[in-house]
Amino acid sequence: MDAVDPRSKNKQSFLESVLDTIQDGVFLLDHDLNILQVNRWMEEMYADSMPLVGKPCHVVLKNRHEDCQQCPCRRSIQMKRPHIEVLAIPNGATPNRWFEVSVTRFEGPVDRQVRAIGQVRDITERKQAERFLEEEISRRRILVEQSSDGIVVLEQNGKVLEANLEFAHMLGYSLEEVHELHVWDWDAQWNRQELLEMLRTIDERGDHFETRHRRKDGSLYDVEISTNGAVYRGQKLIFCVCRDISERVAERKKIEADLRLTRFSFDKASIGIFQTGEDARILDANPHACRLLGYDRQELCRMSLYDIEPGLSEVNRSDLWQQLIENGSVNFEAQLRCKDGTFIPVDIAAKLFEFEGERHSISFVQDLTEKKNHEKQEAVMEGHLRQAQRMEALGTLAGGIAHDFNNIIAAIYGYAELAQLRCPEKSKLRHYVEQITTASVRGKNLVQQILTFSRRGKTQKRIIDVSSVVEEALTLIRATFPSTIEIRQDISAGLGDVLADETQIHQVVMNLCANAYQAMGKDGGLLEMSLTAVTVGTYDSSCYPVISPGRYLKLVVADTGQGMERADMDRIFDPYFTTKKTGEGTGMGLSTVHGIVKDHGGSIKVYSQPGVGTTIQVFLPLSESAGQPSRADTASFSPGRGVILFVDDEAQLRDIGSELLEGLGYLVETRVDPMGTIEAFRLNPLKYDLLITDWTMPQMTGGKLARKVRKIRPDIPIILCTGLPAAIDDTDLKEVGVRHVLPKPVALNRLAAAVTKTLEDRPVNR
Known part of the structure; x- marks a missing residue:
């Protein structure tokens, strides 16, 4: 066994210690790209794949059993450039995590077997954040595109940076055309400088306002704008949400117009209108109400209805308010006190309504002064009419009685005159008859007064005394x-x-x-x-x-x-x-x-x-x-000649007339009714020289009789006797050939004068 250099061993131990302190994974590759050494992070991360030393990099890093095509590690060594790759390393204890792997060619004296150094950094959280951001961006883009509002992002210079399809549709442009526009191309309310100033001052707190936009075709529409300013990558952007409010504005304008019309009607109404609260305080009054009472609006709005309706007792007020609550409306008459202290009668129609949770009433006040005066006048007129009707009835009754009484007076007066003609002068009998005549004249005058009272007819102006x-x-x-x-x-x-x-x-x-x-x-x-x-x-x-x-x-x-x-x-x-x-x-x-x-x-x-x-x-x-004034001639008359047809429905008056006329030398034929007179006249119209007729008779008046007789013989002269001479129109008399009108009772001298004058004036054609 070869002896190990202590110094080399120490270096190796130091290197391992250094590598183990690094918070990322570190591995060393030999010339064949097999792993020579790893640090503790790699051992812990790939614990299930241990041991790692001696394994090819593609097995450890990519879990591949064959070399990677165009191996990035080999290419990095050959090209002497670092290679960075993001990998999802499935093996090991932490699958589905993302790592950033960096491989760099190594050239140094540490170990000639080492060809490259690799570094593995766990970027799972970053990748998750990026994925969340991408999803959020995607979601927001969907929301923007699906929004019913137009959305546009503006640069601070007013140019469109981004816009959704709805915004383009609102303006009538394509989305591509919108990206070429500036805000002043569509905003119709402000000019370019004003808009740039607005863009400059809008911050993250935003703004909310209404304006008008201009479509591509030049038409305008109302919009509601919500804006926010934000800085993105060092550039200030203005986000605008635009909502078409044309219908809302039109409805609002209609409501405003209705309100103006309502106010105009309120102000121009020809009756007084009061708006009051539940406590009867006057909240508003129209000009007519002010004129009616003599106050101005401010004065009335400081008063209550009770101030101008002092005549209503507390009980009446309570009853009226209760009726208003139960029925929703009430109608009554009252006396309102004006500013000058006078009172006017009015009709009040009040209606209850609720506004913003409070009960109010509106009262329509109609001035009844003219109506009351008219009613009083009508009552007076009705009284006058009843009085006139009573007077007319009394006049008619008096006229009828006077007419009959006049005939009685005429008979008494006539017979007295006949008796007077046959009484010796200065005898007691003549004196008695003269007293009868005098009394008859007084009776005649009294009857004339009654007849005057009862007359109804046209004004007849004559020369009178x-x-x-x-x-x-x-x-x-x-x-x-x-x-x-x-x-x-x-x-x-x-x-x-x-x-x-x-x-x-x-x-x-x-x-x-x-x-x-x-x-x-x-x-x-x-x-x-x-x-x-x-x-x-x-x-x-x-x-x-x-x-x-x-x-x-x-x-x-x-x-x-x-x-x-x-x-x-x-x-x-x-x-x-x-x-x-x-x-x-x-x-x-x-x-x-x-x-x-x-x-x-x-x-x-x-x-x-x-x-x-x-x-x-x-x-x-x-x-x-x-x-x-003319008087009847009282001189004596020479005897007359001729045949007179005398008509009167009163037998006594016929007898008196006949005897008076016969006493004057005339032949007299009397008739009792008009129809018999017409028949007698028709049989021998040339027999008669004069017709004397009463005016008021059964079957027909003396005027109609005269007209019918004149149709048979137009030249027959006619004298009319009546108790109502003023009631007969002179024009009618001339049309029927009446020469004289003698008021009853007829005095002998007036009768004689009229007959003589009429017969003298007749044309001589017989």
Whole structure:
């Protein structure tokens, strides 16, 4: 046995110690690539394959039983370059582990048998990390490609580094085209400099915003962007996730438009709208509600409904709130207090709703002021209508009674006149008959007043003597007013005539006297009436109302009643205005007077003082043809000639008419009904010289009778007798050939004058 050099042995031992301290595996190869030596790491790692020394490298490292084709270890030795290879070494105690094997040609004095040195490093953890990273990258790439959002990675200069297919589809480009784009090629909201500044400032905390992108075809769409900045391999990258929110933005815009419309409707609504919380605090109010109550919105929002609804008791409030909770809505009327302290009637419709977990109510408030006023006016109008209907019914009844009574008066008056003709003058009998005639005239005047009251028809202005109308009205007033009222009159005669409607002037006098009576009341007082003629000059405006200069009749009605305040005097001519208690008047009396006087070209002046009384002056213009009213000629008449057809349904009036006319020398034929008259006239139309007919008869009126008779003989003259002369239209009378209208009862002298005048005026053609 050869002796071993101690120094060599020590070197070998030192080498082994050094190799064993290395944390990687180390092996030495000879010229045939067999293992000469391994360190402890290799022994431990390949414990199941021990011993390793003497085995070829391909057996130990690759578990191959033949040489490797183009052996990397041999090639490394030959080319004098290190060779590194990663191997999964299956044998040994730790299979399926990865090792990095490095083989380097060895040239040195240690041992000439050593041809190469190998190093084995366990890189299993690194390989596992790399595999995990690869899998993660693959998984993320799949997620990116499958994402419904567009994803793009930008360089800091704005150029696309990476993008998914969805991003390309969103822009309408191919993926290849997208990689050639910069961010300003598609962003439509900011310019290039603004975008570069945004890219510069985006960091790992990222940003979130909305913008608009431009497609390849130029169309725009809304996107939501989430960005993050990161540094990768020394380069700053910006990761962007882009979501198309066009539908969401459109829906949002629609909601915003709906909200604007709702707010616009809220602000422009023609009713008041209040939004309140559960504690009745006002949260919002529209402009109409503010105008309604006189507050501004800020003032109302510091108040509660109870501040503007003080009339509701706690019980009512509790009941209304309970109804609102149970039914979801409630409707009621209330009085709201305005800022100035006044109250207005309103209708409130409230609805309960829940918003963000809290109960609220919205109240729609309708101003009922106009409606209430209208209802009051309707009630007044209904009262006026009922009053008018009662007055119309009373007038109709009075007219019917007066008409019948007029026929009775006419009979009495007629027979009295006949008796008077046959009584010796200055005899007691004649005196008695004259008293009957006088009483009949008074009865006639009273009937005329009743008929005037009952008349309904068109205005008929004629030249009238106002003094006689006033006298007639006073006669009726004296008969109806209580004795507690003293009536004094100063009615001058011969003052002149006025172009007026007699009925309306009569109504003026009656209304003024009625107002005076009501002003004096039950305690009575003094009623004074005067009628005078005055001349109004250009400079008399301080003494007279605003009327044109000229001659006027001045009617004055004064009372000692309660008088009026100035505010009431300014409104006394307004329709339906009255200072009387409910049921005591309609407020139409003075309004009617004012309308009639104005229609006649006149004017009114009122003087009044509380506690003293009232004086009303009425001015009516005198007619230019002023003079004494026409009177029936009372002279004696010469005997007449001719045949008169006299028609009246009252037997007594036929007898009186027949006897009066026969007493004047005429032949008289009487008829009781219009139909018999027409038949008699048709048989011998030339027999008669004159037709005298009543107006109101059964079967037909005197006007219709006259028309039918004129069809048979157009030149027959006609005289009409009636108790209602004002109710007959003059135009109708002319059309049917009526020459005269005689009011019943007819005085002998007026009848004689009318007959004589009519027969004298007829054409001589017979």
